[in-house]
Amino acid sequence: MVYNMTSHHEDTNDLLQDIFAKAFQSIEKFRGQSSFYTWIYTIAVNMTLNFLKKKNRIAGLSLNELDHTALTDPALIDSSIGANPVAISELKYLQKRLNEAMQELSEEHRAVVTMFDIQGIPHSTICEILKVSEGTVRSRLHYAHQYLQGRLQDLRK
Numbered sequence: 001m002v003y004n005m006t007s008h009h010e011d012t013n014d015l016l017q018d019i020f021a022k023a024f025q026s027i028e029k030f031r032g033q034s035s036f037y038t039w040i041y042t043i044a045v046n047m048t049l050n051f052l053k054k055k056n057r058i059a060g061l062s063l064n065e066l067d068h069t070a071l072t073d074p075a076l077i078d079s080s081i082g083a084n085p086v087a088i089s090e091l092k093y094l095q096k097r098l099n100e101a102m103q104e105l106s107e108e109h110r111a112v113v114t115m116f117d118i119q120g121i122p123h124s125t126i127c128e129i130l131k132v133s134e135g136t137v138r139s140r141l142h143y144a145h146q147y148l149q150g151r152l153q154d155l156r157k
Contacts, residue, residue, distance in 0.1 A: 001044060001045070023043050097155065105144055109147070113141065116137075
């Protein structure tokens with residue numbers, strides 16, 4: 001989630017260290033009103049959003065920064081692609097464009113898309129993490145999807 005929101009490996013590594021340090025320092029404040037997962041995820045989301053706001057970043061990507069796991073994940077690629085360099089190049093291009101479009105979203109919209117579409121977190125848990133209503137989560141998701149579809153319209157075949 002942190003990498004999907006920052007698109008920068010070094011920032012992700014730094015943030016993860018800070019997130020786990022804060023969680024360790026705050027463990028006595030965990031009251032069990034939510035799951036431990038939700039509690040630590042809330043810390044991660046809030047610290048990442050604060051980082052992005054503080055830096056006022058819209059990160060540019062280089063091809064070297066792309067997450068290449070998509071190139072080998074059988075759930076994401078057609079197994080017939082194999083060693084087809086054209087197909088691999090097209091997949092890299094698609095990933096680059098999607099990452100660029102994601103970085104153009106506001107931090108709040110990017111957080112919801114990352115949690116729901118990439119991490120598979122249900123609306124109700126996202127509500128707990130972000131401390132917003134389910135309507136707000138659904139609205140942010142809807143507008144983010146609309147934006148991404150419009151931004152990537154030229155890639156539809």
